[in-house]
Amino acid sequence: MSSKPKNWINPILIIALIALVVIQFFQIEKVNPPYDTGNDFLNSSLASTEIKTIIKDACYDCHSYETQYPWYTYVAPISFWIKGHIKGGRQHLNFSIWNSYDAKKQHHKLEECIEEIKANNMPLKSFTWTHQEAKLTDQQRTLILDWINSKMKSIDL
């Protein structure tokens, strides 16, 4: 029986390491696009500071142009994965351009927010691992659900 060379894994490790170094040159775009702050959902609402803080902490990193980029967003491939969340989040719902949505869309988006929060889908689990402040307590969840609900009902369709 011929024995396997002892160092057979090394070339693979070396290639993986080189790849890891090379992808660091591909940094994600971290500049938030300019936008009209007058169109922002929370800016143009009468929500209490408490509610605004909860929603900002829990949703705005992915659903607005006010994304904050921690150190690990400089590390590929984690950064590629996070960028995907920000891109997808903004596509589905962007609070920074809220007033450019028509009443029907606003109503529908708030309805979806309620569903997603109730189902515990949002904020994404992978986000709350690293953002303790985004982890909603039952009390915070109830507070924002009630508020979003009343906001939704105030929209004239």
Ligand code: HEC
């Ligand atoms: C880490 C990023 C991230 C955070 C934080 C986040 N979301 Fe999302 N959200 C996404 C992504 C990505 C999608 C796109 C659909 C998917 O992948 O599930 C999405 C989709 C949605 C949708 C649309 C669902 C649909 O069917 O179109 C709603 C509504 C939503 N999020 C609400 C929220 C609310 C409310 C918060 C805060 C409580 C929040 N999200 C926090 C990333 C995020």
